Amino acid sequence: MAKSLYENYKNFPKTDCGYCGNTSCITMLRRFCSGELPLSECIYFRAGLYNVNEFSCSPPVPRGTQKPSISYIRPCPTDADRISVEVSLLPPEGSKYGYFDMITLDNIFNHAVPGLRISPSLGIARLESEWGDVMGFSEGRVLIRRASNESSAFWQLSRFVRSLWAAVS
């Protein structure tokens, strides 16, 4: 039965050795899942330390016709004095796995930033602060709630997505 990218990653070597020519194990795994590379490119599989048959994943879902957009700016549902904003960022042309790589983010930030929580299994990152709550989704959707005004909302959005820049894939 096909597993999610994250389920496969949990059982992967995670050494990031570069033997396969990719910059990290997550990139190797993504390429395996999209049918570009066999697992035998990895030193651990080649040496027989890992079993190819224990790994299987669903091919990536095509992105469809997603376009970059600012979806809405409106009063916050729970507080009419504050506003919510949602934007959809554009994954690079040819990108098969959405916008933010939450597994890489989790590896780098690893619960060390106050207020920032990342769920690589769900593909969500959330930053809570006194200025508003921002949620980012792996496919590139970013949502801010409880912002005091529009300019503050976009500043928070910018702060958030720039902090996650490292994981744009």
Added chain:
Amino acid sequence: MPVPGRICPRSGSPAVECAATCCAGECYAFSPPDSLFAEKLGFWGKPLAYAPPQMPPSFEAASSFDMVVATRNRLFSITPETEHGTAVRYLKDASLMLFMGRALQGILKSGSKDLIPCYEGVLRGKVDEDRTARLEEIISDLRKALPEKGSAEVQAQRMKGVFSLHMASKLRECT
């Protein structure tokens, strides 16, 4: 200026890693993710100047230096007020620290002391195309050797040291 939407042949790597694989300014990795709503950000004060990263002076000092924290801090230095050119330099700094941290782990775990002078050369920021070529040769030799169960872990760790140093060395050439 980067061209939004373009992607390099190394697609699939996150920006912090892709930044090391080529020097192409048009790579998607160098396009700010907030460009969609840049005009809504307005002016938030004077641009912050680039501040070079604090790197350990030697391999020995690097052994007690937390590259993961340094990488994280570098990434959090990129704020809405950071100009595009400075932001890209911070991203490349973070990439350098990420690969130097991995290289250190690989060298220590495989006991590859022969890589220490190379590591210190990259730490000092010395651009050396011969070093990059030498590292490519070692990578090629390691890939030619057939891995065996008993030695694969050490081979992988040495590969990690060499490959990560190669990435860091290329980054030094691009900045």
